[in-house]
Amino acid sequence: MLSELGLSFILSAGILSTIRTKGMSDKVKIDKIFEHTKTWIVTEKGNKKKPVFIRKEEIGDTGTKYVYRLPLGLPSKLLKKLNENIGIFKDGLHKNVEVEFDGGMLHINVYEEDLPAKWDYNELIPKLKEGSWNIPVGKTFKGLIYHDFDKIPHSVVGGTTRYGKTVYLKGLITSLILSNPNDAEFYIVDLKRKLEFNRYENLKQVINVAGTPDEALEMLSDLHIRMESMMDYFRKNGFNNIVQTPIKKRMFVIIDEANRLVPENSKDKVRISIKRHLEDIACVMGGLGVRLIFCTQYPVATTLPRDVKQNSDAKVSFRLQNKYASEVVLGEENSHAAELPDIQGRCIAIHGSNLLEMQTPLITDEQMTELLSPYVENGRIEQIEEHKHSDDVIQIRNVE
Structure with a gap:
């Protein structure tokens, strides 16, 4: 189910400028974005637990879904921050992006084409x-x-x-x-x-x-x-x-x-x-x-x-x-x-x-x-x- 914060076009120029995306796959770019948005939790031992990539699925003819398992205990404010910076995904991948949260799973949908500008x-x-x-x-x-x-x-x-x-x-x-x-x-x-x-x-x-x-x-x-x-x-x-x-x-x-x-x-x-x-x-x-x-x-x-x-x-x-x-x-x-x-x-x-x-x-x-x-x-x-x-x-x- 799409989060009510699940789509945004808010840009973060400071973070975008630090992400080098040339030659990277979309999956690697997404992982880089997690790193730069600090989407993780820190364990008692000081280790970082980040979203874990599970699988990739095709969405119709023009979309790809990247499924991640979220670390248990990830604060809601971090998810909110991730949503507010969804423009980083959009601009980092140079594609249209939607984010879905389904229980403890994060779905990042990446689309190669835009919506039609007009349909009858x-x-x-x-x-x-x-x-x-x-x-x-x-x-x-x-x-x-x-x-x-x-x-x-x-x-x-x-x-x-x-x-x-x-x-x-x-x-x-x-x-x-x-x-x-x-x-x-x-x-x-x-x-x-x-x-x-x-x-x-x-x-x-x-x-x-x-x-x-x-x-x-x-x-x-x-x-x-x-x-x-x-x-x-x-x-x-x-x-x-x-x-x-x-x-x-x-x-x-x-x-x-x-x-x-x-x-x-x-x-x-x-x-x-x-x-x-x-x-x-x-x-x-x-x-x-x-x-x-x-x-x-x-x-x-x-x-x-x-x-x-x-x-x-x-x-x-x-x-x-x-x-x-x-x-x-x-x-x-x-x-x-x-x-x-x-x-x-x-x-x-x-x-x-x-x-x-x-x-x-x-x-x-x-x-x-x-x-x-x-x-x-x-x-x-x-x-x-x-x-x-x-x-x-x-x-x-x-x-x-």
Whole structure:
């Protein structure tokens, strides 16, 4: 299982300058890196116990796994230091690297090729499973990564505009509907005044699309009333989680541009009430079948409520402008989103304890419209002319 500190791009120039790698095999380079990062323990007799090489395995066609047994008693702070300096592996080997911890074993995965800079959503469709909430969301070095919304109900998504955050949301919505057309429901807060999601209001799975804080509060209040009734049903039947029940319905609350919901002052009753509703969803409603996807392009502590972050075991961050913003989304010392390459759709994903680099699929509004057209009620999905200020979509479409 990947450590939640298991991928970093933090460089240590002083250590790198002392490592001579020319002519060395990857295995020898890794051993040198252990030496220079002081990854060992000292016995009572003063001997150094280092990670012991066990075996080498092939990963597909382009990867190699180096397996080491960690010395018993290796302090966690040394493992943390090793993770924080994973950039040494990346730069010392001049290749892409992931680190995994599995019990007392250390796996160093070395890849010869980079992730694709772009891949089409249509490639993902054959991987969808009818009736499943376990949805493929992107490609990693090892292949597709899945998000199981019944195991990890809530997620936080960050990313600067034009790097694919909204396209990622549209891919999720499409996948969830195609997999569960009769059981997926969506409550969408689109604070670009519904510019991105207004055209999908006529889908039978979309309960409501709110474009302003006032509309968002009304929508979330209605959902709260509905969940009070659901909670009564659970109490009467002795349930505490929807996965224990015959209920197949799942409700997805999607907040796009959540930074615009930050209360302006203590008298901003609308936004304060919205914050309370979102915290209630994160803390209580996951067991009732509500899944929160909380997205912001300006992640600071005030835009990401603590209860939402703490109850969202899935975190996805596209490129961010600085390390602080990355740490707000991914967690303390996780500045990886600020170091991502300038590639639209590229992100860092944390699912539970797994942390990895991922490329999300490209889906256009035309594709989404075509795929979801069988589920339109009261007319058709509107074909809205592209707007130049719809940054996430326009920029992704123009990737060559």
